[in-house]
Structures are given as C-alpha cells and as structure tokens.
Amino acid sequence: MANGRLKQHVSFWSLIALGASVTLLNLNLPIIRNAHCYAKAARGLLLTHFDVAAIVGNDAWTSGKPILFSLLAAPLVSVSDSNSGMIVASALGTLFYLWMAWSALERLNMRCGISHALLPIELAFVAFNPLVVYQFWSAYPDSLFAGFALMAFVLTDIIATSPERDTRWHILALAAAILLALHTKLYGAILAFICPLYMALHWRAWIEEGRRVRSKIAMLLAVLAAIGLLLIAVKLRIYPWLRLDSGAGVEGFKMGLTDPDRDISGAFVMMAFALLLNAQFSLLSVVRRATWTSLDLPPLLFVLIYLGGLVVFPGTDKNMRYFLPAFPFMAAALAAGFQQIRHKRMMLAAFAICGAPLIAIFNMRTAGRMALPLLARAARHYPTFDPLLDNLRLPAQMAAKQHIDLINEHVPDGRMLYWISDYNGTSTFGAAHDLGVKPTIIVRYVMRPTQIPPSAEGAFVVHYTGNSFSALSSPRPGGTSFEKIADGLSRIRTSIR
Secondary structure: OHHHHHHHHHHHHHHHHHHHHHHHHOOOOOOOOOHHHHHHHHHHHHHOOOOHHHHHOOHHHHOOOOOHHHHHHHHHHHHOOHHHHHHHHHHHHHHHHHHHHHHHHHHHHHHHOOOHHHHHHHHHHHHOOHHHHHHOOOOOOHHHHHHHHHHHHHHHHHHHHOOOOOOHHHHHHHHHHHHHHHHHOHHHHHHHHHHHHHHHOOHHHHHHHOOOHHHHHHHHHHHHHHHHHHHHHHHOOOOOOOOOOHHHOHHHHHHHHHOOOOOOHHHHHHHHHHHHHHHHHHHHHHHOHHHHHOOOHHHHHHHHHHHHHHHOOHHHHHOHHHHHHHHHHHHHHHHHHHOOOOOHHHHHHHHHHHHHHHHHHHHOHHHHHHHHHHHHHHHHHOOOHHHHOOOOOHHHHHHHHHHHHHHHHHOOOOOEEEEEOOOOOOOOOOOHHHHOOOOOOEEEEEOOHHHOOOOOOOOEEEEEOOOOEEOOOOOOOOOOOEEEEEOOEEEEOOOOO
C-alpha cells in the first residue's frame, strides 16, 4: 500500500515538474487573445487597489469576463508583469486541477472497482498530453475552472455515498466550489443542477442510513436557493461581481439552446479530436467491454450532462480546453479496460512514445519550429485541421515574439510607436511593454489608424489583432502612407501633413 502511494506521488509530481519546466521555458513568450482580457482586469485591480466593483462593472477592463482568475493573478502581476504573472497564475491553476483530478480518480476507482495501483497510469492519461501541459503556461483560467468542477464532483460524491457521516461541512464546501467555479467561468452554473441530481440518485441510502438527514437536506436547499438568488441578482444587475454579458459567453450559450438550426457536429468532432490527440494509444482500451461499463450511473450522468451542456455552446467546436473536467472520467474508463489488456507494457510504451513528441511540438519552441512546415502543409490540405488546434497556440505565440523582437530592433529608443488594436475593445491597451516591447520605446494605443494624428511624423505603427501582428499599407485615406520595413511593422512616412 505504501509503495502504491509512493508511485502515485511520483507520477503526480513528475507531471507537475514537466508542466513547471515548460512554464519556465516559455515565460517570456507573449500571451495572446482572451488572455489579454484577464490580464487587463488584473492590471485594473492593481491600479484601483483591488476595488473589484469598479473593475467588474467596466467592460474596458474585463471585456465581460468573470473576475476570479484575474483577482488571483493580480498579486503575481504586481511582482512581475501582466505577461509573466498571468502565465504563472495558469500554472498554479493547473497544479490545482491535477490535484483535484487525483482526488476524483480515487473516488471513481472506489466506485468502479478499479485497482488503485492503476492511479499513476490514470494520472498520465489525464495529463501526459499537449493540451494539459499547455494549460500550465496558457494564461487562461480553464484549468482553474476544471479544478473547481472536479472539487464539486468529489464533494458531491462524498455527500451522496456517505449518508452515515456528518457531511454538513462538505455541503458548505460544495457551495463554495460551485460559487468559485461560477466566478471563474459562468458555465459553472451547470454544477448547481448536476450536483443535486447526483445526490438525488442516492436518496434511498440517505433515507435508510442517513445521519442528520433533515439538517443536511435543509442545508442543501438553502445552498441551492442562495445560488439561485445570486443568479437572479446577477440577471437584475444587483450583484456586481458577475455579469451576464456576451463577453462571458452567455449570448452564445442562449443562441445554441434556442437556435433550431444549430449544427452541433463541430462540437462532436472537437471531442473526438481531443480524445485522439490526448489519449492516442490508450484508446486501445476501448476494445475491452469494461471501458464502456465501468462508470456507475451517477458519475456517468455527471460527465454526460456537463458535456451535453457544452455541445450547444458555439465555442465548443473550437475549444478543447472546455473538456478538461471530463478527463478524469475518461481516464477511469480507459483504466478499467486497460486492466483487461494482455500487452499492457506495449500499450503504455506506445502511449509514452507518441505523447512525448506531441507535448514537445506544442509546448517547446525548438520542436515547434521543426514541426511548423508539417503543420502548415496539413492545414493547407485539410482546412478543418487548423481550427482543431486552436487551443495549442505555441506557433502564434512564437510569431508574436518574433514581431516584438522586430519592433525592438527597428524602433529607436525614445521614438513613438502607435499600437493599433481593437481586440475585445481596449483589452490589449497597456500590454506592449509587458509583452516585451522595450521600455525605452514610447507607446501610444489607438483602436483605428484614423486616430493617429497628422502630427505623428516619423512615428512607427504596428497593428495587433490579439493573435498576430500585421503591417499596414494605408491606415488613413487621403495622404497617409507607410513604408514597410519588416513584417508586421510599418513606419509613417515624413510626408504626413
């Protein structure tokens, strides 16, 4: 037993060490896209001395995103910069996710009759893949959210399957987990539906074997009522810490629920691609019947309802990271089938041999550069391939780093650089120096080329989309022209009037 526990610790901390190493390697790569929204909110919290109400009510700071991830990252941003601070925050969130995945696997193994000796292998099935390793340095909150979702599962399972215990503290902890998930991503609201349903499936044991049944039921009802009232307050704009705005994905989710023509095939394609990319040779376990029959009804419903809610959301067909809470359930099912496979070592060797280069290609610059021609060729021949890799953004971040290096090379110290960007409004404003632009370059932020004044003679201009930099040929009609001096970088000619 002690030897098995040691193997679990070795597996867990080896995966953490892998993620931490990759994080340190990529700490100077610029964050991109929605990571800027969370980074700007963190900067706003610091500037307002953590006046959360002032920040969450202003889309210029949050772009409508929930505030918790930015709130947790703000202290890290204060001691470094928004780029490095957000990356380290995502690393801590992923550590929390793997801890909760370990706890969830212990519960699932106990329920499904899977040997605890397989837990180190299950942890590898969860985390030894390019997507989860990328979460360490993504500067996104998805792994933190997944950790809260798995915490809610673990607490719900303890409450539901241990009626003889006094689990009132667990009920309060469950409420906290749901609220924290909700303040990380609004999709956490689905947990307020799944968790009570999970417990309702165990009602007979509660009645027959339960201890303090009335007080526990009263607490559960009070918790659910409080969460319901909170959501009503958010809808009425009474509660300032959350907003049901389009930036948080609410409009897309409602459209997916109500649009009769919504095509959900892309979401299923993304699920299949995530399985293939992240589980690869471990999928050989599906040939065994136990893979399909291992999960009891409550855990199976928990993960199916979670995924079913995602299917209607239009963003699911571009976002593998939404599936992170489902990975431990997948790993448990695969492990159940793995127990019945004869050539276990061969399968594990193939899984490791395939997983290592995939992790390197999408998380390490040298391997990523070597694979870029192959990935580009695949994207040309298979147009659907590029969107499938939308969550693995090392190529885009390497390109952004290259363009920032060009800015530092071509713009002399003390000169003006106009930073044109309207990504999610002003989410990239204030980001240039944190992304690596030399502090000796004076940066002015505008949303459109027409906002550059005629007096900006001799200034430089760069257009940032939130994902990449591009050169401008004519930012303003009627006389302003540019002389391109590098990809993604232009200088205003001295003929400006």
